[in-house]
Amino acid sequence: MEKTTMRLAQKFWLVFLALGAAIAVQGAPASAQQRLEGQVLLAGEPVVSATVTLWTAGADQPRQVTQTQTGADGRFALSTPPGAGNAPTYLVAKGGTAGGAANTGVNNAIALMVLLGDPLPRAVTVNELTTVASAFAAAQFIKGEAISGNPLGMRIAAGNVPNLVDPATGQWGKVLLDPLNSTRTTTLANLNTLGSLITAFATTTNEDWRARFLKAATVPGGATPKNVIEAMTGIARKPWAQPKELYALFDEAYPQPKDGARRKAPFVPYLAYVPDDFVLSLCFAGGGVYSAGRLMFDAESNLWSGQNWMAGSQSGVNQSIGGGVVKLSPNGTALSPPITGFTGMGIDGVGWGTAVTKDKVWLTSFNGKILVLDFDGHPIGTESDFPFKEKFLGLMGIGVAANGDVWIADGSDNQLLHFPGGRVTDGRIVKVGGLKSPFDIVIDAQNRVWVSNSQSDKVVRFPADDPSKAESFRAGIGVRALALDSKSNVWVASNMSLDFPPPVIPDGASIMEQFKIAAGHMLKVLETNPHMVTGVVNMIRPDGSQPAPTGFTGDKAVSVPWGLNIDGNDDVWIGNFWGRGVVLMAGDNTKGHPAGTKMGDAIHVFKGGSIQMLTDVSIDPAGNVWAANNWNDLNGAASPDPTRPTSTWGGGSGITVIYGVAAPVQPPRMGMVRKP
Secondary structure (H helix, E strand, C coil): CHHHHHHHHHHHHHHHHHHHHHHHCCCCCHHHCEEEEEEEEECCEEEECCEEEEEECECCCCEEEEEEECCCCCEEEEEECCCCCCCCEEEEEECCEECCCHHHCCCCCCEEEEEECCCCCCEEEECHHHHHHHHHHCCCCEECCEEECCHHHHHHHHHHHHHHECCCCCCECCCCCCHHHHCCCCHHHHHHHHHHHHHHHHHCCCHHHHHHHHHHCCCCCCCCCCCHHHHHHHHHHCCCCCHHHHHHHHHHHCCCCCCCCCCCCCCCCCCCCCCCCCCCEEEECCCCCCCECCCEECCCCCEEEEECECCCCCCCCCCCCECCEEEECCCCCECCCCCCCECCCCCCCCCCCEEECCCCEEEECCCCCEEEECCCCCECCCHHHCCCCCCCCCEEEEEECCCCCEEEEECCCCEEEEEHHHCHHHCEEECCCCCCCEEEEEECCCCEEEEEECCCCEEEEEECCCHHHCEEEECCEEEEEEEECCCCCEEEEEEECCCCCCCCCCCCCCHHHHHHHHHHHHHHHHHHCCCCCCCEEEEECCCCCCCCCCCECCCCCCCCEEEEEECCCCCEEEEECCCCEEEEECECECCCCCCCCCCCCEEEEECCCCCCEEEEEEECCCCCEEEEEEECCHHHHHCCCCCHHHCCCCECCCEEEECCCCCCCCCCCCCCCCCC
């Protein structure tokens, strides 16, 4: 009899909620409204009488859509007006009573959320894990409990939540569960540990513990969070700030039994050791991803990248089958063909040559071919459209100017190719003094072309309309990537420091032969000097001056840097090739960093099981950092006779995304970095 009475009461309550939701959205035709049903849970138990509010995220501020309360089983139902899912929406659940403890009163410490994509789902769960995933995916857009910011970035954030946690079930997301992520990184354990901290915050009666948790989650220099949503956002923005303190709070809330049994944490697996940070990252593969080079986003934030080698091949510097071009959606879904990626116009393996303009994707190949694609991956034209009679080898980096000019580095013949306005048929060869295996190109706001030299310690600069006025600036040895910050400062990554013995590379060596000689030399020197670290990052101002002529090392955090990019705060993100990590370095703007932080200081080094030997790093409009795994196993990549079981491991596996840690930027990247 008691169970029957309770079921009748629950049905009555749900009907009452549905009627209330209908009143809340009156004016919208019933046929046009969508019903959204859900449940609010804490530690797997229903939260009763929680206030659930549906918001639509906006460019300036969010808009409340409707509101209701949960019933005796933690369930709720909302009716949404037409168009509610045209922009990212999110649910915030506050207050209520957890675990059916109706006599304890409303628990004001409960604050949970879930960020939803478009279209709106019909069922949703709001719990600790959805709160963590939403806070990390939308870290750059959350202020208090409100979500607002650039529309593209917020759509990207909403699209990535299901990768971490399924909003329908509140359980782990599909990408987190795949083999590249579930067992290769600590992301699953980080997520569960943070979720357990939310449970502890909402259930403990120890106000001192709560106060210490909020303090540990405070962004350095920021205000103390008022609730757990703000706290998770603070952790997401600076997950390296206080990991020891956060783990100590977890250990205190869920102490390890002396007999070694499981802790009583609500989510397993949890962290067993103090972490270096609480980063949430995921690795994405498919679509031909293998040994990724340059990473570039189009205007819709789809990722494009040329691959050195073909996925599944036993490729390395000695024997190789070239890779194609991959396209990943903003949530990491492969949009290019498996294994081969997009191909055409004769390309066979792509090095540093990937660029995106407003209407095309440009690729250069190790075999000297150029591929131009539309955004669906179809070649635009044929090989014969190019006006050159010369045969090229080892074409590398591509620079795109604000006026649409395209410049290509010819790494084998020490020259450049110039396509005015991006017109293929108008291409011409440009000879410039001081080039020595040119590698990367950027064009500044004064339409000056900057070129790095991978076989010297020089960066060359010249006016686009007068290459005879070339001048050189010294950086490190083996200059690779270039990037322009918002002040037109040029940031430069060099593989080796100036005091490192340089490799001897003969003139005319192919790009792959150059890699082979340089890698072999570096391996020999570093293995005989195990404590030695090499590599440097320089900054050259528009007037040619350098605040640090010998460059920055971030107190040796930089280790054979290859690629770098600038975020919306002018911070510098660096891909360590040898050091297998992403370095966050303070740029020409130290706002948001602890007092005393100077330009060139390393803020943090991100490492993980899915971060291998990196070439490029790139930032998207949501503030996510994408890292290109280029090499993985040195035996597979460089041995003339690699060990067979791991002979397909030479190239890097997947592209790793670190969520919510950078200031967003606007794609495509053509010249200086731009805020959305």
